[in-house]
Every structure is written in structure tokens, then in C-alpha cells.
């Protein structure tokens with residue numbers, strides 16, 4: 001039996017929640033990571049001239065630990081996050097983090113906060129690694145000192161009242177990422193630029209924004225912090241990774257499950273917005289949302305309902321497969337599960 005904090009697990013949403021400890025370490029610009037250790041969860045001190053506060057030199061990751069059906073704490077494909085964090089660091093001119101160093105840090109913080117993992121099927125412990133430029137830099141330049149920190153927060157299901165198909169607006173006013181920019185890095189600046197579009201979309205009654213490609217607005221890119229998929233007959237299509245799309249771990253997992261377990265033909269290609277309107281199913285994927293159906297997309301003030309607006313059978317089945325692997329209810333034939 002895993003020990004548990006005295007938390008009202010059923011009322012957990014998706015938000016910040018203080019836990020026991022967080023991981024910290026620092027490096028010079030050469031990637032000489034040192035002083036790695038757990039410290040009590042809490043506020044930190046930082047120079048007002050730090051690279052992260054002034055020039056957005058920062059990136060993050062996101063993953064979840066679950067209390068599985070085998071009564072143990074598990075991670076889902078943490079090696080993918082390890083590889084991606086280094087790619088993101090490289091793009092932001094920050095030192096890369098060796099995969100084994102990353103894994104050790106994740107395991108230390110997950111083990112120390114294991115009693116904050118919600119009970120089986122009540123949610124997960126969200127793990128948030130962040131890397132930023134710490135040293136003061138008045139001119140625009142890479143910082144000379146970096147911090148790698150990991151904090152955690154117990155989270156409930158992303159949608160409290162069960163899965164409800166999303167009502168999206170395909171934005172004609174904003175883009176998420178520029179071609180040849182930093183869209184394929186989990187860079188903090190990519191998310192500040194989406195705050196206003198999402199605020200406006202919510203005020204107009206939508207759940208989220210569907211972003212179109214900056215260099216061809218006929219093509220779709222992704223949804224805020226989730227990738228998008230379309231089912232067309234026996235074909236499952238998702239936009240190809242052209243550099244402005246974040247390569248989600250969930251995206252990759254869905255492609256593999258669809259091909260290997262459901263026998264669907266998978267396609268990574270340019271995805272036309274107008275093809276979504278007449279598709280059989282549309283859904284989005286990510287660590288936070290898992291797999292969430294899209295019920296309606298509004299473009300040019302016109303709402304286009306996807307089929308009957310309900311969650312389709314393929315999205316349901318892929319979601320069931322994915323969650324049952326993540327919770328060790330089903331055999332992990334891909335070797336995706338990593339015990340804490």
C-alpha cells in the first residue's frame with residue numbers, strides 16, 4: 001500500500017498545490033550541472049536582471065505520475081520528456097540536461113512526494129520540470145548561470161464533470177508560433193502569447209483556440225497546449241512536425257496505439273481546416289487533457305459541428321487504451337511504464 005496525504009482527492013482540480021519538496025540544481029553555460037538536491041517546497045530568490053525574467057530564457061516540461069492498478073507509483077514514457085527538455089534547452093541557448101541526470105532528478109522528487117500521488121483512478125501527480133537563465137544579463141545574451149527545478153502538484157481529472165467535447169474557435173486574429181521560431185520548444189514565451197487569445201475566446205463562449213499555420217492559414221497547427229487529430233474513414237491524420245508544432249508525447253503514443261492496436265492508417269501531413277469540418281472525428285491530445293474530443297469548430301463566425309458533436313468511438317477507444325496502459329490495467333507491450 002502506498003501511503004497517502006490527508007487530501008480531499010475528489011475535489012482536486014488542475015492547479016498549483018504545495019507539496020513536500022522540490023528538486024533544484026544549477027549549471028554554468030557549459031552544462032556542468034551540480035548541487036542537485038531536494039529542498040522544501042516554497043518560494044525562491046532571483047535577480048531582477050535574470051535572463052528568464054527579462055528575456056524569457058526559460059523552458060518547461062510536463063508529465064504525470066499515477067498510482068497504478070498494481071498499487072505502485074508509475075511514470076509514463078519519462079525518457080521522451082528527458083529528450084525533449086534537452087532539445088528545448090538547446091533552442092533557448094541553455095545547457096542540455098543529460099538523460100540519466102534528468103531521470104534521477106524526476107525519480108527523487110516523485111519518491112519524496114509519493115504520498116501526494118492521488119489514489120488509483122483519482123488523478124495524477126503532475127510533475128513540472130523548469131529550466132531558466134538565472135544570472136543577471138542586462139544586454140540580450142544567454143545567461144552565464146542556469147537553474148533546473150522540478151516541482152509537483154496533485155491534480156484531479158482535467159474535466160471535473162466528465163469529458164465534454166470542446167467548442168473551439170479557429171483564430172483569424174492570432175498565431176501561436178512563427179515558422180522557424182520556437183514553436184517546437186516548450187519555451188515559456190510560447191504560452192504568454194496565448195493568454196490573450198484564450199481569454200478572448202473564453203469571453204466569447206469558446207473553450208479553447210485552434211491555431212492555424214502562420215505561413216498558410218488554410219492549415220491547422222494545434223490547440224493551445226494540445227496536439228490535434230482527425231479521423232477520416234480508416235485514416236487517422238495529424239499535422240506533420242514542421243517546426244512550429246510541439247511534438248507531444250501523447251501525440252506519439254496515440255499514433256503508435258492507432259496503428260498497432262486499432263489497425264488504423266496513420267498519416268502525418270498538412271491538415272486542411274476545411275477537412276476537419278467534414279471529418280468523422282476530431283480530438284486533441286496532451287498530458288493534461290489526455291484525449292479530449294472536439295465537438296464544434298467556429299471559423300469566420302460560422303460554427304461547424306463535427307458529426308453529431310459527441311465523442312466518437314475511435315477517440316473513446318484510444319483514450320481507453322492509453323489510460324489503461326498508464327494505470328497498468330492493461331499489459332504494457334510498448335515498454336512505456338517506468339516504476340517510481
Ligand SMILES: *Cc1c(COP(=O)(O)O)cnc(C)c1O
Pocket residue numbers: 062186222224225226227246247248249250251285286287288
Ligand atoms: C505540452 C504540449 C503539448 C502536449 O505534449 P504532451 O507531451 O503530449 O503533453 C502539445 N502542444 C503544446 C503547445 C504543448 O506545450
